[in-house]
Amino acid sequence: MLYRTAHLLLVALLTMSLPSWAIAEDVDLLDEMSTPDSAEIAASISPLTSRISRIDIPPPVRLEVSPPRSLRAEVEDEDQTTITLSADVLFAFDEDVLNARSERIVRAIADNELMDTVGAIHVIGHTDSIGDDAYNQGLSERRAAAVASALRDVLGTSREIEEDGRSFHEPVAENTLPNGDDNPEGRAQNRRVDIIFANE
Numbered sequence: 001m002l003y004r005t006a007h008l009l010l011v012a013l014l015t016m017s018l019p020s021w022a023i024a025e026d027v028d029l030l031d032e033m034s035t036p037d038s039a040e041i042a043a044s045i046s047p048l049t050s051r052i053s054r055i056d057i058p059p060p061v062r063l064e065v066s067p068p069r070s071l072r073a074e075v076e077d078e079d080q081t082t083i084t085l086s087a088d089v090l091f092a093f094d095e096d097v098l099n100a101r102s103e104r105i106v107r108a109i110a111d112n113e114l115m116d117t118v119g120a121i122h123v124i125g126h127t128d129s130i131g132d133d134a135y136n137q138g139l140s141e142r143r144a145a146a147v148a149s150a151l152r153d154v155l156g157t158s159r160e161i162e163e164d165g166r167s168f169h170e171p172v173a174e175n176t177l178p179n180g181d182d183n184p185e186g187r188a189q190n191r192r193v194d195i196i197f198a199n200e
Contacts, residue, residue, distance in 0.1 A: 082195070084193070085105070085147070085195070086192055088188060089102070090105070090106075091143060096143045098147070106150040106151060109195065114151065121161045121162070121195065122161075123196075125147075125192075126191065126194070128175055129175040129187065144163040151195070171189075173186035173187075173189040174186045
């Protein structure tokens, strides 16, 4: 069918484009080919157009982009203030070392918000519920120690800074959904480091 259609279109184009003297002479190409009429050309193309009309074009894929997680949250009550830092912002996955950007964040908190405070500062690390308790306890302690070390770089070693890890035992959100499925957003909130200090 494709060959026949191309054949007919070629003949039609040659017929329209050749000068009259070429048509009048005995040209082998035109002698061998019959000139199609418009109805024959339309009939030849019709199966192709119907086939093209049946091509299914899939809808565009919509990418779901999660909103960026908040770096910190601050809660102040009558006696103390708690600054909560997202562990996903401070640390790479399953790591306990602050990168240069994370160190600047922690040092800025020390310089701007802790310098004039009195009393002990408590740094507490938390994890989500993925993995066993022993592993998460160690990870939460190491992350708390990393943040405490960055605070000491600004506040000095004489400032009392206590560090501790709580593994996954003090969640602020559910690690799983009511039906038992994983809750990634809840686990992300639980991966955190708290800096707690007394109000003046």
